[in-house]
Amino acid sequence: MARWGMVIDLSRCYGCRACMMACKVENNTPGAHFWMYVFRLEEGEYPDTQVRFLPRPCMHCDNAPCVKVCPVGARYKRADGIVSTDWARCIGCRYCEVACPYGVNYFNWKSPKKNQYLDWDSPAAEALEPVTKGAVPPYQNPALGGQMKDGRKTAGGGQLKGVIEKCTFCVHRVEKGLQPACVANCPAFALHFGDLDDPASQLSRLLAANKSFRLEEAFNTRPRVYYLGAPPPSTEARQIQAVKARE
Amino acid sequence: MNRTFLFLATLLTGLVLAVAGLFLAAPIGPTLGPETSSPRMLFAPGLFVIGITMMFFSAVVYELVPDRKNR
Amino acid sequence: MATRADTRLPYGVGQAGARFFLLVAGLLVLVGLGAYAYTRQFVEGEAVTGLRDIGTMGGAPWGLYVAFVIYFVGVSFAGITVAALIRILNLEHLRPVSRMAEVLTVLALVLGAMSVIVDLGQPGRGIVNLLLYARPQSPFFGTFSLVISGYLVASMVYLYLESRKDAALCAREPGRLQWFHRLWAAGYKDTREQRERHLRASWWLSLFIIPLLVTAHSTLGFVFGLQISAFGWYGAFQPPEFLILAGVSGIGLLIVIAAAARQTLHLQEQIPKRVFTWLANFLWVLLVVYGYLMIVEVLTAIYQPHQNEEALIRTLVFGNYAWMYWLSVGLLIVPLVVLLVQSVMRRYSLPIIVASGVFVNVAAIIKRYLIVVPSQTHGRLLPYGPGAYSPTWVEYLIVLGIAAFGALAYVVFFKVFPITEVKESDGSQSLWKTSE
Numbered sequence: 001m002a003r004w005g006m007v008i009d010l011s012r013c014y015g016c017r018a019c020m021m022a023c024k025v026e027n028n029t030p031g032a033h034f035w036m037y038v039f040r041l042e043e044g045e046y047p048d049t050q051v052r053f054l055p056r057p058c059m060h061c062d063n064a065p066c067v068k069v070c071p072v073g074a075r076y077k078r079a080d081g082i083v084s085t086d087w088a089r090c091i092g093c094r095y096c097e098v099a100c101p102y103g104v105n106y107f108n109w110k111s112p113k114k115n116q117y118l119d120w121d122s123p124a125a126e127a128l129e130p131v132t133k134g135a136v137p138p139y140q141n142p143a144l145g146g147q148m149k150d151g152r153k154t155a156g157g158g159q160l161k162g163v164i165e166k167c168t169f170c171v172h173r174v175e176k177g178l179q180p181a182c183v184a185n186c187p188a189f190a191l192h193f194g195d196l197d198d199p200a201s202q203l204s205r206l207l208a209a210n211k212s213f214r215l216e217e218a219f220n221t222r223p224r225v226y227y228l229g230a231p232p233p234s235t236e237a238r239q240i241q242a243v244k245a246r247e
Numbered sequence: 248m249n250r251t252f253l254f255l256a257t258l259l260t261g262l263v264l265a266v267a268g269l270f271l272a273a274p275i276g277p278t279l280g281p282e283t284s285s286p287r288m289l290f291a292p293g294l295f296v297i298g299i300t301m302m303f304f305s306a307v308v309y310e311l312v313p314d315r316k317n318r
Numbered sequence: 319m320a321t322r323a324d325t326r327l328p329y330g331v332g333q334a335g336a337r338f339f340l341l342v343a344g345l346l347v348l349v350g351l352g353a354y355a356y357t358r359q360f361v362e363g364e365a366v367t368g369l370r371d372i373g374t375m376g377g378a379p380w381g382l383y384v385a386f387v388i389y390f391v392g393v394s395f396a397g398i399t400v401a402a403l404i405r406i407l408n409l410e411h412l413r414p415v416s417r418m419a420e421v422l423t424v425l426a427l428v429l430g431a432m433s434v435i436v437d438l439g440q441p442g443r444g445i446v447n448l449l450l451y452a453r454p455q456s457p458f459f460g461t462f463s464l465v466i467s468g469y470l471v472a473s474m475v476y477l478y479l480e481s482r483k484d485a486a487l488c489a490r491e492p493g494r495l496q497w498f499h500r501l502w503a504a505g506y507k508d509t510r511e512q513r514e515r516h517l518r519a520s521w522w523l524s525l526f527i528i529p530l531l532v533t534a535h536s537t538l539g540f541v542f543g544l545q546i547s548a549f550g551w552y553g554a555f556q557p558p559e560f561l562i563l564a565g566v567s568g569i570g571l572l573i574v575i576a577a578a579a580r581q582t583l584h585l586q587e588q589i590p591k592r593v594f595t596w597l598a599n600f601l602w603v604l605l606v607v608y609g610y611l612m613i614v615e616v617l618t619a620i621y622q623p624h625q626n627e628e629a630l631i632r633t634l635v636f637g638n639y640a641w642m643y644w645l646s647v648g649l650l651i652v653p654l655v656v657l658l659v660q661s662v663m664r665r666y667s668l669p670i671i672v673a674s675g676v677f678v679n680v681a682a683i684i685k686r687y688l689i690v691v692p693s694q695t696h697g698r699l700l701p702y703g704p705g706a707y708s709p710t711w712v713e714y715l716i717v718l719g720i721a722a723f724g725a726l727a728y729v730v731f732f733k734v735f736p737i738t739e740v741k742e743s744d745g746s747q748s749l750w751k752t753s754e
Contacts (some may be wrong), residue, residue, distance in 0.1 A: 026643035034374050041701060056700070067279055067549060072451040076284030086284075091447050092439020095381040095458060101547040101699045103373025107439065110365035150281060161363045162439025216699055219546045235625055239701050246375045273454040285451060292452035292459070296467040303472045303526075306519045310479055310512070311504050 004081050004169055004194040004224065006183070007206050008055050011229030012190035015040050015053035016117075017192060019182035021242075023057075025211065028141050028158040028179035030115035032245035033106040035157070035167040036182045041237040051240070054192065054233060058104040059180065059215065059223030066096035066105070074162070076152075081224055084154035090163040097164060101216050105166045112158035143172045169193070185225035197203045197225070204209060250312040257305035265280075267297025327491050329736045330583045334488060338733065345726040352719010356436060364439060366712045376705030378694035382713045383437035385686040386720070388538055389567065390430035391465060392560065392682065394422035395535065396568030397423025397473055398527045401480070405524040412596060414589040414738045415576045420477040422572060427470040431722045434466075436716050439520035441529045457544060460537030469530045474524050482506040484740045495734055502735075528604055535561040537712050542689060549627040551687075555615045564609045566650075569601045573675035575728070577668065579737050591668060598671045601678070602657035604652060630697045633704075639692050641686050647680035 005022055023029065023036040039054040060083045066075050067083060074090035077083050083227040085096075097105035108115070117123050144156025148171055155172035156166045174193075178184070183191040190210035194203035271291035274283050286292065327333075330713055361365050370377025400419040403409045438444040448462050485502035490496070506512060536557035543556030573594060580589045634643050653674035660666050695705035729739070 023694070032371075032375060037374055039701065062279070064279065065545065069456050069458070070284075071453060071456045071462065072447045073284030073286075073453050074447075076281055076422050077279045078281055089443075089447060089451065090440065091444035093458070094439070095435070095541075097372060097379045098694060099545050099547050100372075103371075103698060103702060105373075105699055106371050106375075107379055108361035109367075109370065110301075110361065160440075166441075169650075182543070219699075233701070237701050242703060243374055244376065246370055246377065265506070269454065272452065272459075283453070283455065289450050292454075292463060293449035296449070296463050299463070299468040300471045303468070303475045303523070306475055306479060306523050309513055309519050310482075313505070318604075 002195040003197040004060070004174065005194070005203055006057065006060075006180075006225045007168070007212070008204050008225065008227050009190045009192070009206070009229045010052065010054070010227055012188040013038070013055060013186075014188060015051075016187065018188050019055060022181040022185035023167070023170075025139060026141060026173070027156045027168070028105070028112075028116070028139075028144060029108075029165070030108065030112040030158050031117060032115075032247075033157060033165070034243060035104070035106065037104075037243070039233075039239055040241045041233055042240045043234050043237045052230065052233065056102065056104070056215075057225060058169070059102055059221065059225045060167075060169060062222035062224065063220055065099040065101065065221065069095045069099045071095065075207050078150060078171075081175070082171050082242075084148070084152065084168060084171060085163075086152040086154055087159045087163045087165065087166055088153040092162040092164065094164060101219055101221060105164050106157075108158075108161050111161040111244040114181045115244075116158070129149075136231050148172065149175050163228075173226075248268060250314050254305050254309040257301055257308045261298045261301030261303075261305060263298070264294050268288070268293070268295030268298055298315050327488055327493070327495070327736075328740050329585065329588075329738065331488065331733060331736055332493055336730070341729060342726065345722045345729070348722035349719050349726060352716050352722065355719065359436070359716070366710060368708050368710045368713065370705075370707070372694055372698065372705070373700070375644040376695070376702065378695065378705065378707035379481065380690050381707055382687070382717055383433050385690045386679075386717050387430050387433040387437070387562070387682070388686045388689070389427050389683050390720075390724075391534060391538060392564035392686070393568045393571050394423040394426035394430065394469070394473070394584050394680075395531065395561075395564040396572040397421070397426075398469075398476070398524070398531050398566070399565065400572070401476060401520075402524040402528055402531075404663055405521050409596075411592060414585075414593055415572060415597070415682065417481060417739065418575055418579060418737050419572050420480065421475060421728065422568070422575060423473045423729055424477060426568075427466060427473065428727075429720050431466045431470075432723070433717070434461075434718050436720070439604070451719055457537055457540040460533060461541065461547065464530060465534040465537065468619035469527070469534050472523065472527045472530055476527065478502070479523070480520060481735065483508060483515075484736050487740050488736065498734060505537055517740075527741045531582075532561065534634050535564045547699070548693040549624065549630045549699075550693035551697070553615070557609060559608070559611050559615070562604060562611060563682055563685060565604045566601065566608055566678050569597055569604065570653075570675035570682075573601070574679070575674055577672045577675075579732070583732070583737070585738060588741060590662075591666065594668055594671050595666045598657050598666065598674065599661050601674065602654055602661065605654040605657070605678070608650070618708050626697060626699065630692060633696045634688065634692055636695075638706075639688060642688055646681040646684035646688065649677040649684070653677050670727050680684040 005182045017038045020038060021038050027035060029035055037056045039056060041052050041054060060081060065076060065085050067077050068165055071093060072089055072091055074086045075096045094107055097107060141156060145159060148154050155168060173180060179193050183193045192202055192206060196200035196203055198204060206228065207226060210228040212226040213232045214223045214226055268291050271288040272286040272295060274287060369379055369381050371379060397419040400412055400416050404412050404416055431677045435444065452459050452462055482503050483506060485508040486508065489499035489503045539557030541553045541558035543553055545551045575587060579585060619627060623631065633639055656670055657674055691696045691707055695707055
């Protein structure tokens, strides 16, 4: 069984946020949901400021607080380490959301079908379809919505109002041997995904060759996302150009 | 005698259901892993609730069921 | 409904005048508005509330509803505590308020359950899936199974058994409510053997409900106290603080209800002033304990705080939440001082005691809100920046509707069952004697 993890090379990330867009298209996440998010951080005082970028997917922690608190077991950790949300079982209590130290959870406050950037049912969408032959939004990813190999419905977003969703490491792609959408689309090759248990995987080689850190490690969540290529953000880091969408 | 038997039966059945329900709902061992996301038996938490309810309901049985000796 | 001259049911049972119907009508309007607001929320999703996601959205996913879950469950402290004090410590002079305390507990737990349901994104599934899949590893398990099921059932059983004698008394009186009283009495004849059995049963019941009481409030505290995800939540002080503030709000509300009953039903004799003085003294003792817990918590938090914790405290004490924070502190300190002075001078004023009950409940509501919200908007670990939350009309109406539902059930109970133990001297002595 693989032990999936992610390595993010901060020396390569230049904050283009293409990974955010790729994630959004692949997973049909509704408006204002950013399963993958990239912090643009500023440190220091002018004129000695430094800007740096920090991609933040779900950490898929080995000691995930979100898994512990879920009252019905909708949020659970698969054997391969991916922390998944079974949207067929979720009751929408949002306990996982308040329990997560990283703030990666998103709740469907309204029907996701009514919360896309272009409503799938709208006349405008229908008008677009013959022009683009379905290649641009409305693009409903048909790979989502079904059961994954463990029999639970855990792929993709935009399924149901009143349930929680978050980054799935693109479990529907990983099960087919593909890379997550963010990793596959990063123009700087800053994101890496692979099997932490396989010493030959690029992940393991990168980790062996570089000093790495994980976010909020002292809280003992044991995240599966490693950062290398730069020191951890300082406590003075503040966000600039935040995506403050609130829909 | 009838009343005592019914009362004890309700109380003990409730206790058994509650303990069984709790045991079947809570796997012992590491708290993460796909096995811990579902109870060992479906409706185990419901059994726990029913067991606790029965245990308290036994007080009603104790007071309400008439004693055969009475009148 | 029968007029006053026809009925011999005590304490206004079965007698409903214009004032009562007006009150019921007003409460029904509030309940209706709440129901309407809930249908909007059910159809459109919780986007109609002010709740939003933590992190990039800078919102709070837990808000007014969760604050009221804690408040309502907290208020339920009163009933079983009074019952246990009477039974186990033999504090007989609290007996006049024991039934209204038990009714308060039952209704408060129902309201707490309703507040949970309206907060869920998938409420129907919530009820089904909790019964099928609930995990004891989650702090919510205690809330769901022991509080809403165990504690509620236990309190209902206690209320039922404790009131059978008065039900049997009322069942002698023919009228529209006789079937109800007969059902409740279930053959109670007040024989010596029945009384002994009841004493035994209720003693053991009170004893076993006490661990449920402690678990109920501690579990709610654990829901927050075990989370490292936000500053202001994690800590061992949460369960005890939840428990004691529950006591403060529960006893305070009981005082208010007892005073209202005494006033509107002219029960000055049945509920003598010393009941209120006892409750008032209990209230200031609880306030002192709560004050102690708060001082310990605040001193610990400000001595050498983590950077983020310091920012959170600044927001609470000087920032956006300052007015709520200081208002709640004032509304707890003023009653504490006043009740303490009363106790020392041994001069008790009922209006002051009732006002204290009201003040501590307002403070408790504010406090619950301050426990839930600021840590989500201002206590996060990653550098998202501060957030904001304010409830919308939907949330206010739903919460108001739930509270009105509780008040409605309570005033209806006043009219169908004697709210306090029927004394033999209340013109009902004939009720027993006319039986065999």
